[in-house]
Amino acid sequence: MGKGFYISKPLGFVLFGLGVGAVLTIFALSVVYSQEKRKNEVNARDGTRMVTTAAPHSTSAPSNEPWDKYRLPDTLLPEYYNVTLWPRLVPDEQGMYIFTGKSGVALTCVKETNLIIIHSNELNFTLTSEMHHAKLTGLGGTSAPVILKTWFQIQTQFMVILLKEKLQVGKSYWLYMEFHGELSDDLGGFYRSQYTENGVKKVVATTQMQPTAARNAFPCFDEPSMKAVFHLTLLHSAGTVALANGMELGTENVTIDDQEVLQTRFEPTEKMSTYLLAFVISEFTNLRSPPEANVLIRIWGRREAIESGQGDYALSVTFPILKYLENYYNTTYPLSKSDQVALPDFAAGAMENWGLVTYREQSLFYDPKVSSNEDKEWVVTVITHELAHMWFGNLVTMRWWNDLWLNEGFASYVSYLGADYAEPTWNIKDLMVLQQVQRAFGVDALVSSHPLSSREDEVITPDQIDQLFDTITYSKGAAVLRMLSEFLTESAFAKGLHNYLHEYAYSNTVYTDLWKKLQEVNSSIQLPASINEIMNRWILQMGFPVVTIDTRTGSISQQHFLIQPDAVVDKPSDYNYEWFVPVTWMKSGSNMGQHWLLTKTASYEPMKTDTDWLLANLNVAGYYRVNYDPQNWERLLTQLTNLNMIIHRAQIINITLALRTTKYLYEEKEYIPWESAIRNLEYFFLMFDRTEVYGPLQTYLQRKVKPLFDHFKVITSNWTRKPPRYMDQYNQINAVSMACKTGVKGCSELTRMWYRQWMKNPDSNPIPPNLKITVYCNAIAAGGVEEWDFGWQMFKNSTIAAEAEKLLYGLSCTKEPWLLNRYLEFTIEPNLVRKQDVTFAIVYISGNVIGQPLVWDFVRANWEHITKDYDDGSFFFGRLIQGITKKFSTEFDLQQLQRFKEDIAASSFSFGTQAIEQAIEQTKANIKWVSENKVKLCAFLDFQKN
Template sequence: MGKGFYIGKAVGIVGIILCAGALATIIALSVVYSQEKTKSNNQVSPTAGGTTANPPVTPSPSNEPWDKYRLPKTLVPDHYNVTLWPRLTLNTTTGLYIFTGESSVEFKCAEETDLILIHSNKLNYTKLENDHLARLTSVNSGDKAPSIKYSWLQGVTQYLVLQLNGKLVKDHRYHLDTEFTGELADDLGGFYRSEYQEDGITKVVATTQMQPTDARKAFPCFDEPAMKAIFYITLIHNHGTVALSNGEVKESSNVTIEGHNVQKTTFEPTEKMSTYLLAFIVSDFAFINNTIDGVLIRIFAKKSAIAAGQGEYALNKTGPILKFFERYYNSRYPLPKSDQIALPDFNAGAMENWGLITYRETALLYDEKFSSNSNKQRIATIIAHELAHMWFGNLVTVKWWNDLWLNEGFASYVEYLGAHEAEPDWNVKDLIVLSDVHRVFAVDALASSHPLSSREEDIQKPAQISELFDAISYSKGASVLRMLSDFLTEEAFTEGLQTYLKRFAFGNAVYTDLWDHLQMAVIAHGINLPDTVKNIMNTWVLQMGFPVVTINTTTGVVSQEHFLLDPDSEVTAVSPFNYEWIVPIKWMKTGFIQEPQWLRSKSATIIEMKAPLTDWVLANLDVVGYYRVNYDQGNWNRLVDHLKNNHKLIPVINRAQLVDDAFNLARAKIIPTELALDTTKYLNQERDYMPWESALSNLDFFYLMFDRSEVYGPMQNYLRNQVTPLFDYYKNMTDDWSKVPDGHMDQYNQVNAISMACRTDLEECLLLSKTWFNQWRTTSENKIHPNLRSTVYCNAIAAGGAQEWEFAWTEFQNTTIAIEADKLRFSLACTKQPWLLNRYLEYTLIPGMIRKQDATSTIVYIANNVVGQSLAWDFVRARWSYIFTEYGGGSFSFSNLINGVTQRFSTEFELQQLEKFKAENSEIGFGSGTLAVDQSIERTISNIKWLTENKENVLNWFNTAL
């Protein structure tokens, strides 16, 4: 899955509304079922946990198989035949959209058993043979299947349970047939509904999102990644709509069903695959296509988007990226087609369904009139991420979700390689340091972090699985695999990867299987390592966190310790390696690259220092190692001096690293905060993007801590002084902002220059933003370049009032371009008017105003605004029960939400509020945000300490720095 982001009533009243709404839904579904099926009197409501034939009552807690979240090993699916009929029109009697379905699964009995458990969630079943919820028959000739004794739905563990009168025979095969109805809801999970406006008409798409545990919402299935099978999919749909699935269309014909003249589309069988990779979609979308080496590539989207050419960029780049991965994996693309579709409502960034990849519109569609340089890069990297999964994840799949990090971490690493193939002039591979390594350091430096690989027994419930889709799995996974590729060499890394994929094709593996194949490549290439691949990498995979490596340039001693943002925090998690790592160290001395070294213990003398005192040492070249670096004070002083005098002698990535390491080492009380601030003094000479982005990212923390205090004014004065030369540099480069810089990184840094200049109240910048925005508002012609729109809109709205906000809101409502809507949605949160921010917060819980997929990120945008911080926090607290119950874990990114609204917390009062929030909502729960609550508490405690210890010194530093 691609990296994603994402009413005015008292809580008591909301609770009543929720209960009434749930009851109304049950009643409405019952009415629909009676209309759709002639056997309505034989149905059971899944929401009520209905039973048939009085299944046995078990004590609570129970140790029965149906009370466990993992399937028993008794049954193994071979193939499914699934027919689904989504209704794309509203049933006016019930107010619901529904789908009906029939499923037949053939499975093999691996162990003798009298129990069938198959996953099912929110499906209502038609009773079949002998008044039961399913029909069981034998495939083996002359063999009769045992009859069903009891059948019922087990709600908590999400099973259809069938207890049999006799036992299934080992190695014999059986068919299980079911008929069912479900709601085509707008909950963004399973088989769901997406709506959009086109030509003044509301249109509906039936689409899917199965990962990780929602295939069971579409049809009964063995919904675990190791339960691979072949799927025969048939879709019933209205004439004028297009049906898509993982396989190619086998045939499509006109049929009459229940008096309806409809189209029946049957697809070729899939390859053997996991349920979470299934997809089926019915829409009236258009497409463009191309064929490369026999593989059909199609881009689907709304007709208006395709007509506007917004799919062309994705189509042009998919082929080269696909061919790159064929070379990288030394394996042909395993399917005859690669469909990619842009959906108006989609919770994640994208999803790697095999042969039918689904995307948010903003992650696939590009329009040069509206899309920025960063939008284009996002499209290229996400396409690369999803195409990487076609082999790594889809062809070879993890056995269980505890190894999710390997799947997502790998795709998050090689997405940069694929994007580089598509856009070689961008130098995009370097950006993994900012977007992934530095990003995840902030999370992994907390005592409440977690290892990459969890124990299988610790990941059981759907909520626990969902919680794994975090920065650790994606960004830390990418970072450590990049480190591994570097010290093995890319040649050995890819060779081991290729043999791994060949060995486990169409099957499942665990992460140590990859280590075994990489070890074989190491031996074949004669690579000298200090230990086996498995032993080296387990130190990075099986314990949370990362080390800070300290280099004493006066003695040559190199040491390591567990880096914690708050050194006083208590680490309760036990490490199998006592928080020591086997660390690869690439380093240079005064600009000259030295022989790489390994640190295998707490400390060792591994760097020779036979040099004059003016020499400086710089370690972790290009930040390929997943660790921070500290030095003795003398070396820090020499590095800071060198930045001021000849910064270009230090590689650009490492200039970004020095700033990021220094600020975070200061937060951890390892070096003085003044030393970290000293690394920014040279910035008035810096013109490269990566160091500036690193500095601004770290200074964001200073804004969060000080934008409500007396430090704010002096800080603004200093930073305005530092950014003004960069602002002037781009003003001159672009002929007074009349053109766009040529370079990819320069385009990014132009945005930084304007954004920071306006943020620090540089009058010329503020006037520029207001002028451009008002010209658009008064002439209805938007001449602001797409690269600059987010920052210009934001600053103009912040400087304006209701008039500017209402104009932007109207534009947001009227635009049909998703990426332009995203820019406006972000900018609307920049207003300084509390009443507008409160109104905007209310809109986030009204899907007609703000789509569900965007609710989380919109609230976080508002919380980023110093005026909106307390408003957003109060809003989330007051409505948590409603948010959690109504939106559900699948449609709200709770970890992002909780982290986002609490990131400014730095007082005892805010800490007490946060702890009270955790206690008061413990029964409701936090879903995928459970860990984020603890991380927010830990971060707040750290912020309080940091402010107490640093506020006065920081104020003095800014007062004297100019």
């Protein structure tokens, strides 16, 4: 290591881990480097490429009438709602669960109109007069026009009210309606969840309004900019408790239609968007914060879960995280309470409803006797993500869904800051690049990716909005905001956020409003352009650059990075796929600094060296990959091999060099290097586990992981105790998992021994919580029907969501095709596998080399049945397709996928084209990578035998 410069060992491990990068990009980088040698030609071509495309397909019906457009007209604004809802938690004579309701909305006319257009979907309305479904009256002495006609536009989900005369500008009116709907189990809108406790079936009425399902619960102006105050009353049966965004004002007994029910009224909400409205009626109980806390924190869930202590950890971290975020934003939490509710059935991980956050059980509950470190980390990260939204998203909200990335990307980024505050010994911020940045790279290197922010008129229909809830929005959004915070400094970034929240509280913004506030507090920071000019290049065009540094000449250049470098990009960019790139760097000497790359190519003398290694994009703070000349790669690799330091390896030139970086792993004991290596070696397993390459690859990696397996056997006293260091507890999972995967002697015997002990005494599970998912998978894979049936019974009996999730995965590992087929049939039976878990179970089975073709056939044969009940269709479809097709790497796979795309296009299935396009592109990249690298891999493995 150069004199005067020191990299701490923890930082070194982090840099190593962050740098391994996606092995999928290895071939692409080799092509990128060869192209860089012809950079004048390349730059000329890229600089003049004109991409043309057809005008965006119109999402409106042919009619130009306002009710045939998907966006609300700008003629009316809601001020407040009064909503009363009564969900029935028992079925009626037809076996249906229903809810009834009545609602009124005060609306102000801002432009003259004789139409009231309001969202309504899957609701049946009572006639409030002889002919009409609504009643209109004036407020403040204003007279209301007569209603001529009401009707429903099913495609655009509107109730349309035609008036005899026009509404007056500046006047307010009251629109009243009565209705009923089905409390279905589709996990969207106002829906039902159910569970069994002490042998008794319990039903929960709950909500998921985001993004466009508030209209399924009551008629409303269901767009994020249509903020209003909500006055809510819930009717519910004796023995249940009602929750909503606001604090309960009181509950009383009332008689309605000869029925005795409870009526709970709530304090009015703050002015907010419809998608943040939430209410829950259940028999849940709660834990609560002590009286001296200035904000009431309550953790709600099934009585058995709460009484067994599963909510204790969530309660212990929620208030500290809330206070941390108040300090971070320098803005007080504006509500009097924060309820966190764990639901047995929930499609997403959690939802940031203001004052009433809802979660999957495994996202809120933690049992130290059963749950793993990863389960605990997930809980604290999700809680922070949702609480971050209380300000960024709820207090200040995007104007339209095309800026969803700002909400979700910001919360994803801040979740690591808050979790690190809550658990400072975990070093959780070190994992952000592995979990977010690298994940975003994988999708954003496809031509089927998309910009973070689109024009409003490109995101119109509910299906188009649904498709935005993807990796780009969450992970790339987090990565880009992290980069911005890094080059502005975290303190300046936080100050700009405070000013942004203060100015736009209770209103709506576009992303440039944030840039403006950040610019105002960063006038002293030397930037090459305004924040708006810098960041628009990262926001308004898809993809990211690979920055190539030639240390022999000091030249530095950038190029749009694609998995397939010769792919045709048919999406135009005003910035010609050129970025303003903050390139941080250091040398083996004492030199380090930052240079802004503002053009395709540049020359930067300080990066020139003949002897020193040079490392760029420190801590992977920038959202870009780095490539070097071969000589610098060799110098970096030498440093790695000699273990003088552990370096950042974000890109590798070719497959041989990539595998050379794994040769030293037999000496490695730290978690982040091993985790990085395993994540990327997984691509090799995906591509080759059905080929003759798999055996030699397994043998090679077996020699690398055996010392790690033996190391943990020693430090845990023959697997009888937990490793003392937190990161070692994670790495023990890697040691056992990879040892079993590669056939290290003793591993399979260990997992089968633990599992057999459990089978002999089902009430006492001897398996260490951190190792459960590995043990379940390997023991069931090595066993037969007896092991599978035991696992299935334990899954059905589990009252802890995290435990059930581990078994759900473990059951997918069996090598018996008939058991896998039986498991697939179970997944589409709601009484056997919850709807929220269907996608995960199917994708888990597809990860099994034996299960993958079974899943592909099963999904195509049962497609209509699988998808018909899902309200979150695009999100479900994307996860399913990505999971099922990740092993596709042959021309036959590609042909089948393309045929499936044609079948879907010819059906009534209206969404998911983006997911299929990405799968097709990924499959093409897999085919090319395998064809270019299979022979090289075989040669490398053959050489290692000697």
